[in-house]
Amino acid sequence: MVRFILRILLIFLLAYLVGRFVPLPWQTQAGAAFLGAILLSEAPRKRAYGKKKKHRPMSFWAGFIAIFILWSFWAFWLNSSNDSILADQIFRLIVPGESLKGLEAVILILATGLIGGLVGGFSSLTGNLLGEVLKRPSR
Amino acid sequence: MRWIKFVLSLVVTLVLIYVLSRPWGPITFQPGTFLSPFHGFWQNAESLDTEREPRIEMEGLTKPVSVVLDERHVPHIFAENEKDLYFMQGYLTAQDRLWQMEFQVMAAAGRLTEIVGRGPEDAVLNLDREARRKGMAWSAKSFEDSIMANPISKKMAVAYTAGVNAHISSLHPKDYPIEYKLLNYQPEEWSIYKTCLLLKYMSDMLTGNTNELRYLKSYLQLPAAYFDPLYAVKRDFPAPIIPIRPKPPFEATSSPQVPKSYQPDSVFRMGGTVSYSPDHLGSNNWVVHGSRTVSGNPMLANDPHLGLNLPSIWYEMQLHTPDFNVYGATIPGAPGVIIGFNDSIAWGQTNAARDVLDLFRIDFLDEREHTYQVRNKLLKAEPKVEQFIVKGEPEFLDTVYYTEFGPVIFDDKFGDAPFPMAVRWTAHEPSNELLTFVELAKANNHKDFLHALSHYKCPGQNFAFASANGDIALKQQGLFVNRWKGQGRLPLDAKDSAQHWQGFIPIEHNPHSLNPEEGFLQSTNQVPVGPEYPYQIEGRYEAFRPLRITQLLEDTAKMTIRRMQDLQQDNYGELAAQVMPMFMAALDTPNLSESEGMAFQELANWNYMYHADSVSPTIFQAWWSDFRSRVWQDNFPDWTYMWPTAQATIELMRDSAESLLYDLDSTSTIENRDTLIQLAFASSVKRLKEDKPEGKDWTWSTRKATRVRHLTRVLGPFNRYNIHIGGYKNILNATSERDGPSWRMVVELGDRPKAYGIYPGGQSGNPGSPQYDAFIDDWAKGEYYPLWFMQSSQDTRNTPLARQIYSPTPDA
Numbered sequence: 044m045v046r047f048i049l050r051i052l053l054i055f056l057l058a059y060l061v062g063r064f065v066p067l068p069w070q071t072q073a074g075a076a077f078l079g080a081i082l083l084s085e086a087p088r089k090r091a092y093g094k095k096k097k098h099r100p101m102s103f104w105a106g107f108i109a110i111f112i113l114w115s116f117w118a119f120w121l122n123s124s125n126d127s128i129l130a131d132q133i134f135r136l137i138v139p140g141e142s143l144k145g146l147e148a149v150i151l152i153l154a155t156g157l158i159g160g161l162v163g164g165f166s167s168l169t170g171n172l173l174g175e176v177l178k179r180p181s182r
Numbered sequence: 183m184r185w186i187k188f189v190l191s192l193v194v195t196l197v198l199i200y201v202l203s204r205p206w207g208p209i210t211f212q213p214g215t216f217l218s219p220f221h222g223f224w225q226n227a228e229s230l231d232t233e234r235e236p237r238i239e240m241e242g243l244t245k246p247v248s249v250v251l252d253e254r255h256v257p258h259i260f261a262e263n264e265k266d267l268y269f270m271q272g273y274l275t276a277q278d279r280l281w282q283m284e285f286q287v288m289a290a291a292g293r294l295t296e297i298v299g300r301g302p303e304d305a306v307l308n309l310d311r312e313a314r315r316k317g318m319a320w321s322a323k324s325f326e327d328s329i330m331a332n333p334i335s336k337k338m339a340v341a342y343t344a345g346v347n348a349h350i351s352s353l354h355p356k357d358y359p360i361e362y363k364l365l366n367y368q369p370e371e372w373s374i375y376k377t378c379l380l381l382k383y384m385s386d387m388l389t390g391n392t393n394e395l396r397y398l399k400s401y402l403q404l405p406a407a408y409f410d411p412l413y414a415v416k417r418d419f420p421a422p423i424i425p426i427r428p429k430p431p432f433e434a435t436s437s438p439q440v441p442k443s444y445q446p447d448s449v450f451r452m453g454g455t456v457s458y459s460p461d462h463l464g465s466n467n468w469v470v471h472g473s474r475t476v477s478g479n480p481m482l483a484n485d486p487h488l489g490l491n492l493p494s495i496w497y498e499m500q501l502h503t504p505d506f507n508v509y510g511a512t513i514p515g516a517p518g519v520i521i522g523f524n525d526s527i528a529w530g531q532t533n534a535a536r537d538v539l540d541l542f543r544i545d546f547l548d549e550r551e552h553t554y555q556v557r558n559k560l561l562k563a564e565p566k567v568e569q570f571i572v573k574g575e576p577e578f579l580d581t582v583y584y585t586e587f588g589p590v591i592f593d594d595k596f597g598d599a600p601f602p603m604a605v606r607w608t609a610h611e612p613s614n615e616l617l618t619f620v621e622l623a624k625a626n627n628h629k630d631f632l633h634a635l636s637h638y639k640c641p642g643q644n645f646a647f648a649s650a651n652g653d654i655a656l657k658q659q660g661l662f663v664n665r666w667k668g669q670g671r672l673p674l675d676a677k678d679s680a681q682h683w684q685g686f687i688p689i690e691h692n693p694h695s696l697n698p699e700e701g702f703l704q705s706t707n708q709v710p711v712g713p714e715y716p717y718q719i720e721g722r723y724e725a726f727r728p729l730r731i732t733q734l735l736e737d738t739a740k741m742t743i744r745r746m747q748d749l750q751q752d753n754y755g756e757l758a759a760q761v762m763p764m765f766m767a768a769l770d771t772p773n774l775s776e777s778e779g780m781a782f783q784e785l786a787n788w789n790y791m792y793h794a795d796s797v798s799p800t801i802f803q804a805w806w807s808d809f810r811s812r813v814w815q816d817n818f819p820d821w822t823y824m825w826p827t828a829q830a831t832i833e834l835m836r837d838s839a840e841s842l843l844y845d846l847d848s849t850s851t852i853e854n855r856d857t858l859i860q861l862a863f864a865s866s867v868k869r870l871k872e873d874k875p876e877g878k879d880w881t882w883s884t885r886k887a888t889r890v891r892h893l894t895r896v897l898g899p900f901n902r903y904n905i906h907i908g909g910y911k912n913i914l915n916a917t918s919e920r921d922g923p924s925w926r927m928v929v930e931l932g933d934r935p936k937a938y939g940i941y942p943g944g945q946s947g948n949p950g951s952p953q954y955d956a957f958i959d960d961w962a963k964g965e966y967y968p969l970w971f972m973q974s975s976q977d978t979r980n981t982p983l984a985r986q987i988y989s990p991t992p993d994a
Contacts, residue, residue, distance in 0.1 A: 062218070062219075062220030062221075063220065066354040066355075066356065068215065068221065068355070069214045069215045069218035069220070069221045069222070070199055070203065070214070072218060072220070073195065073199055077195075114217075114218065114219050117219035117220065117224070118219040118224045121219060121224045121225070121227045121229075122224065122227055124227075124229040124230060124231075125227035125228055125229060125230065125950060126230055126952075128227070128949075128950055128951070128952060129223060129224075129226055129227040129228075129360070129948075129949065129950030130224075130227065131899075132899040132900060132949055132950070133223050133899070135898070135899040136209070136364075136897060136898070136899045136900075137207075139898070154217065155217045155218075155219060155224070158202065158213065158214070158217050159217070159218065159219075161198060162195075162198060162199060162202065162214070165191065165194055165195040165198055166195050168191050168195070169188065169191040169192045169194075169195045172184065172187050172188035172191050172192075173188050173192075175184055175188075176184050176185055176188055
C-alpha cells in the first residue's frame with residue numbers, strides 16, 4: 044500500500060513537472076506515468092502460501108489515479124479562475140443541444156480526468172511490466 | 183511470458199494514445215491535446231484577474247515603450263519613435279487577435295480549405311477559388327511592392343510585422359488561440375504581404391461584388407424599355423453627399439460617350455450560376471460645424487456598418503509618439519488607426535459604394551494557347567496554376583488565366599459561365615493606402631487631411647473630417663473609372679476597345695465639400711453628387727438614411743454630443759414612412775379578418791419607429807417583403823437576379839398603379855398595385871400568425887434575432903444570438919439580422935478632443951475571456967464609453983488595469 048501511494052505520488056509529481064514546465068506535446072504525460080512506473084516497478088514475489096500478489100492491476104490504478112487527479116484538478120483550477128466561461132462553450136461545441144444548467148464544466152472536468160486517467164493507467168501498467176522484465180535477470 | 187504481457191500492454195497504450203492524437207469529429211481537434219489541461223483548451227480559460235508584469239524585456243525595441251491597459255482592455259502605447267510604436271501595435275494586437283488576423287488573411291488568399299476543408303457542396307473551396315480568380319494575391323503583391331518602395335510606409339509595415347512575429351515566436355503550442363486547437367493547425371509567420379492581403383480583404387468586402395452577372399440576368403429578362411428606368415442611378419436625389427452647387431470648381435476632363443458598338447443584347451446570352459454579393463453593407467458619418475453646436479466646437483460622428491462578427495473587425499487603440507497622438511479603431515493585421523482622431527482632427531469613413539469592378543468577356547481563339555483578340559491584336563493569356571491544399575483530402579488544382587484586363591474569374595470551369603470573363607478592378611491598381619493612415623494620424627488641418635487622402639485609391643470611401651480650428655469637410659476619395667453612362671453595369675466585351683476603361687477621373691476632381699453654408703455634411707452611402715457633377719456615377723445607392731439624417735441635422739439648431747449619439751441610435755424607418763400611406767390606403771378595411779384587423783390597428787398607430795419592443799415593424803417588414811416579392815418574383819425568381827432597389831420599387835408604386843409589372847403570371851386575372859398590396863397583407867399576416875412560436879411574440883427584436891457570429895460560422899457556441907436591439911437596413915441604426923454599426927464613434931474637437939465610442943464585440947479574440955463579447959450588451963442598449971485620450975503615459979484621470987514598460991533587451 045505504501046508503495047502504491049508512493050507510485051501515485053511519483054507519477055503525479057513527474058507528470059505535473061513535465062506538464063507545467065516542459066513545452067512538449069501531451070503524450071509526455073503518458074511518458075511521465077510510464078517512467079514513474081518503471082522507477083518504482085517491482086517483480087512479483089511469491090507469498091508464503093504461493094499466491095501471486097495482485098500488483099499489476101494496482102500499477103494501472105496508480106497511473107490512473109495520479110493522472111486523473113492531476114488532470115481534473117488542474118482543469119478545475121484553471122476553470123475556477125475563468126468562472127466556467129470557456130468550459131460552457133466548449134461543452135456545447137462537443138455536445139450540441141440542451142443546456143445542463145451549470146453542470147457543463149463539471150462534466151468536462153471529469154471527462155478530462157477520465158481520458159487522462161486511462162492514458163496514465165495504461166502507461167503506468169506498461170512501465171511496470173517493462174520494469175519487471177528488466178529487473179528480473181538481476182534476481 | 184512477461185515480455186508478451188509487456189508487449190500487449192504497450193500495444194494497448196500506444197493504440198490509446200494514437201487514437202487520442204487523431205483528429206476527431208468534423209471540427210478535427212485532437213482529443214488528447216485538446217483535453218490535456220497543460221496543452222489544450224483549459225489553457226485558454228483565461229483567469230479573470232490576470233496579473234500583468236510591470237516590466238517586460240522585448241527583443242526588437244530600440245527604446246523603452248510604456249503601455250497602459252485601461253479597464254476596457256484598450257492598450258495605450260507610448261513610444262519614443264514610430265518604429266517602436268508600430269512594433270508594439272503589432273505585438274499587442276497579435277496578443278489579443280492573432281487567430282482572427284490570420285484567418286482573414288487566409289480568406290483573402292483563398293486558403294481556407296487548408297483550415298476547414300472543402301466545406302458542404304464545396305462551398306469553402308468555391309470561396310477560395312473565387313478569391314484566387316479575383317487576383318487577390320496578385321494585387322496584394324503589387325500593394326506590397328508599393329509599400330516597400332516608400333521609406334515611410336516600409337518602416338511602418340516592417341516594424342508592425344516584426345511586432346506580430348515577436349508575439350508568435352513567444353508562443354508554445356499550449357498558448358495558441360483556441361481556434362487553432364479546435365481546428366488543429368498552427369499559426370504561420372506574419373509578413374508585410376499578409377498585411378496587404380488583409381487590406382485587400384477589406385477592399386473585397388466593400389467593392390468586390392460581381393453584380394454584373396446579376397444585372398445581366400435581370401437585363402435579359404426584361405423588355406429593354408423597363409431596364410433603364412428601374413436600374414439607372416438617380417442623379418437628382420435630394421440629399422446627395424456633396425451639396426448641390428451651381429457649378430463644380432474644376433474643368434472636367436472629357437467624358438466618354440456610350441459607344442454605338444455597345445449592344446449587350448447581341449453579345450450576351452447567359453446561363454450558369456453567380457456568386458452572391460450582399461448590397462446592404464453601409465455606413466453613416468456626419469460632421470457639424472461649430473456654428474451649429476452648443477459648445478461652438480465642431481463634431482463628427484461615424485458608424486461603419488459591417489457584418490457583425492466575433493472577434494470584431496475593429497480593435498481599439500491609442501498610439502502616441504513625441505510627434506503625434508492618435509486614438510481610434512484599428513484593423514487587426516494592419517498598422518495605424520483607420521477611423522479615429524488626434525489632438526487636432528477627427529475623421530470617419532463610409533463606403534463610397536461606387537462600381538470599380540467590371541467583367542470583360544474574353545473570347546479565347548484556341549483552347550491550347552489561350553490567345554484572344556484586343557484592338558485587332560492577338561494576345562496570349564498567362565496561365566497561373568493555383569494549388570489548393572485541402573484539409574484531409576488531396577490537393578486541388580485550378581488554372582487561372584491572366585489577361586491584359588486581369589484574371590479570368592468565371593469560365594466553364596468555375597461559375598458555369600457561357601464564356602470566359604476577366605475581372606478588371608481598381609483594387610488591382612498599384613497604390614499605397616498605408617500612407618493615408620500614417621498622415622491622418624499626424625494631420626493638423628484640412629490641408630494635411632487632403633494630402634493624406636491623395637494616396638488613397640481603394641476601397642473608395644467618404645471621408646468625413648472635422649478639425650479643432652473649426653473646419654468641417656467631406657471628401658469622396660478613391661480611384662474611380664471615367665465611364666460612359668451605364669458602362670460596367672453589365673459585362674463588357676474585350677474585343678471592342680470602345681468598351682474598355684477609358685481612364686480614371688482625376689483624383690482632384692473627386693467630390694469634396696469644405697464648410698458648406700448648411701453647417702453640416704453627411705454621407706450614408708447615397709449617390710455622392712447631383713446632376714451638375716460632370717462624371718458618370720455607377721453603383722447601387724442608399725436612398726432612405728440620407729433623407730432622415732439630413733432632416734434631423736437641419737432640425738437640430740444646436741448640437742450636443744448626446745444628440746449626436748441619439749442620431750446614431752435613430753430607429754425611424756424612412757422607407758416605411760414612404761410606403762405606408764400607399765399600403766394603408768389600398769386595404770379594404772371593412773372586410774378584414776380578425777387577425778388582419780388587429781394588424782391593421784397596430785399599424786394605424788405606428789410612428790415608423792423600429793424599436794426593439796415594437797410589433798409594428800414586424801408586421802410591416804413581412805408585408806413589404808411579401809409585396810416586393812409579388813412585384814418582382816415573376817421576372818426575377820431568385821437572388822441570382824438583381825432586383826430593383828427598394829427605392830425603384832417605391833417609385834414604380836408612385837408612378838403607376840396599373841403597370842404591367844404588377845401582373846402575376848400565375849393568375850388569369852390582371853393584378854394591379856393595390857391587389858398586390860392586399861394579397862401581400864393577407865398572406866403576411868397569415869404567415870406571421872402561423873409562425874408565431876410558442877411563448878414568443880411578434881416584437882421586432884425577437885423576429886429580427888440579431889446575431890453576432892464567430893468568423894468561422896461553424897463554431898456555434900462562439901456566436902452571440904438574439905441581441906435585443908431595434909433598427910434595420912435603411913435606418914440610421916442600421917442593425918439588421920447579421921449586419922450593423924461595427925464602430926460607433928462621436929468626437930467633439932476643441933482644446934482637447936472629447937470622444938465616445940463602442941463596438942459590438944470586445945478587445946479579446948478569445949471566447950474564453952470575458953473581454954470577448956464585453957461590449958455587446960452596452961452596444962445593444964445604445965450606450966457609449968468615454969474614450970480615454972491620454973496626454974501622456976502618466977495621465978491619471980482614470981485608473982488603468984495595468985501600466986507596463988516594455989524595454990529593449992540590454993545588449994540589443
